[in-house]
Amino acid sequence: MKPKKLPRSFFNRPADQVAPDLLGFHLCHQLGSKVIKSRIVETEAYVGVEDKACHAFKGRTPRTEVMFGPPGHAYVYLVYGMHELFNIVTAEKGLAHAVLIRAGEPVGDHSLNLSGPGRFTKALKISRSHNQADLTRLPLYVEEAEPAKSIKVSQRIGVDYAGHWAKRLLRFFDAESSQISGPRHLIAKARPFKLK
DNA sequence: CGTCAGATTCTCT
DNA sequence: GAGAATCTGACGC
Numbered sequence: 001m002k003p004k005k006l007p008r009s010f011f012n013r014p015a016d017q018v019a020p021d022l023l024g025f026h027l028c029h030q031l032g033s034k035v036i037k038s039r040i041v042e043t044e045a046y047v048g049v050e051d052k053a054c055h056a057f058k059g060r061t062p063r064t065e066v067m068f069g070p071p072g073h074a075y076v077y078l079v080y081g082m083h084e085l086f087n088i089v090t091a092e093k094g095l096a097h098a099v100l101i102r103a104g105e106p107v108g109d110h111s112l113n114l115s116g117p118g119r120f121t122k123a124l125k126i127s128r129s130h131n132q133a134d135l136t137r138l139p140l141y142v143e144e145a146e147p148a149k150s151i152k153v154s155q156r157i158g159v160d161y162a163g164h165w166a167k168r169l170l171r172f173f174d175a176e177s178s179q180i181s182g183p184r185h186l187i188a189k190a191r192p193f194k195l196k
Numbered sequence: 197c198g199t200c201a202g203a204t205t206c207t208c209t
Numbered sequence: 210g211a212g213a214a215t216c217t218g219a220c221g222c
Contacts, residue, residue, distance in 0.1 A: 078204095078205070080203080080213060082204055119216080
């Protein structure tokens with residue numbers, strides 16, 4: 001398969017459709033003459049203003065402004081005062097959907113730890129300076145690759161406060177990957193998911 | 197294996 | 210001023 005940057009149309013769909021489709025694809029960051037690549041193995045969908053676990057639930061603020069913009073852009077923010085988390089804005093402008101990238105596997109000759117959303121951004125050298133970056137262009141882009149063969153779904157992690165939204169199966173991961181993050185019991189409870 | 201507290205700072209009330 | 214889409218290391222079984 002010839003590597004190819006994903007076009008904006010790929011991202012112009014609801015987050016719960018984009019999130020499983022991203023598994024197996026590569027997130028690439030060009031730094032000078034080098035490109036750091038990671039195979040995406042774990043994602044979570046945040047489905048807009050009705051989703052209590054989604055930052056956009058509280059409405060449009062300076063921080064969440066990007067989410068209300070057009071799809072295919074980065075939403076990077078700080079949690080717990082220490083970790084920067086990388087999201088991709090999806091669905092049509094105004095819906096404020098996003099996909100959180102939670103884990104990846106190294107691609108190429110590097111041996112980085114990409115298991116966990118905080119580690120993922122650290123390893124790929126992604127920071128808040130990339131907030132609002134257009135992901136259909138350099139230096140940050142998603143490359144099409146072999147899709148994950150076996151996908152599982154579970155509840156999202158760290159969103160217990162979100163009432164019935166916490167129970168929705170919006171976390172997707174490659175069942176064959178060893179880099180999956182989060183509590184074991186959620187991984188054990190996960191169930192198979194078939195792409196449409 | 198499991199649970200738990202602490203680090204550290206931004207965001208919105 | 211409270212709480213957060215996390216990670217690590219300590220301790221108990």
